[in-house]
Amino acid sequence: MSGPRVELRDVTPEDRDRLRDWRNQPDVAQWMYTDAVIGPEDHARWFAAALADPSRRYWIIELDGEPVGLANLADISPANRRCAWAYYLASPAVRGKGVGAYVEYWMIEQVFGALGFAKLWCEVLVENEAVWKLHESFGFRREALLRQHVWKNGAPRDVVGLGLLAQDWAAVREASRERLQAKGYALD
Numbered sequence: 001m002s003g004p005r006v007e008l009r010d011v012t013p014e015d016r017d018r019l020r021d022w023r024n025q026p027d028v029a030q031w032m033y034t035d036a037v038i039g040p041e042d043h044a045r046w047f048a049a050a051l052a053d054p055s056r057r058y059w060i061i062e063l064d065g066e067p068v069g070l071a072n073l074a075d076i077s078p079a080n081r082r083c084a085w086a087y088y089l090a091s092p093a094v095r096g097k098g099v100g101a102y103v104e105y106w107m108i109e110q111v112f113g114a115l116g117f118a119k120l121w122c123e124v125l126v127e128n129e130a131v132w133k134l135h136e137s138f139g140f141r142r143e144a145l146l147r148q149h150v151w152k153n154g155a156p157r158d159v160v161g162l163g164l165l166a167q168d169w170a171a172v173r174e175a176s177r178e179r180l181q182a183k184g185y186a187l188d
């Protein structure tokens with residue numbers, strides 16, 4: 001069985017406008033901390049800072065050679081052997097087909113393999129239940145419930161903090177690989 005062909009490549013300067021279009025889509029923005037429409041100048045400032053910042057890294061998610069989403073590491077802290085991460089698939093039509101699960105696996109392997117870190121963590125709006133459950137299915141544990149942590153559309157929202165330690169990953173890695181292989185992914 002052959003599954004979706006998913007690859008991650010580094011963001012390049014040519015991706016700048018695509019990222020603003022994606023990020024301004026309501027079905028992406030609704031899951032982010034801010035959902036005010038981002039203008040071209042603010043976006044250009046953000047983009048230049050993002051690419052220059054050694055504590056962040058960004059990848060474009062490609063499905064069958066087409067750009068479909070963004071994944072990133074943030075707060076990369078070699079001293080603490082940890083980093084945070086986030087991702088989205090821009091089009092709802094691409095969601096629910098196993099692409100996100102592969103990206104999650106790929107990112108975890110980067111962090112504990114290539115980077116050699118000890119912890120990966122993330123924050124998710126509490127109402128984004130599908131996503132924090134997805135993270136838990138890869139071994140993440142809920143470490144925090146941050147009450148009224150962000151304000152969106154004039155209302156406070158709670159946030160779940162999740163963490164995955166290298167030893168947590170070691171315990172679920174094989175089962176996670178088998179789940180992805182059952183979805184048709186050929187893993188190294």
Ligand SMILES: CC(C)(COP(=O)(O)OP(=O)(O)OC[C@H]1O[C@@H](n2cnc3c(N)ncnc32)[C@H](O)[C@@H]1OP(=O)(O)O)[C@@H](O)C(=O)NCCC(=O)NCCS
Nearest residue numbers: 031087088089095096097098099100101123124130131134
């Ligand atoms: C989060 C996201 C990247 C997940 O990618 P995806 O390709 O849709 O996820 P997958 O198809 O790989 O699904 C992975 C698992 O989550 C489950 N899942 C995914 N979306 C779901 C939903 N909306 N409701 C219920 N379950 C869901 C799937 O059933 C699957 O479970 P399984 O492995 O047991 O079959 C994508 O949905 C997205 O871009 N969402 C909007 C942005 C966002 O919320 N980003 C996270 C912010 S922190």
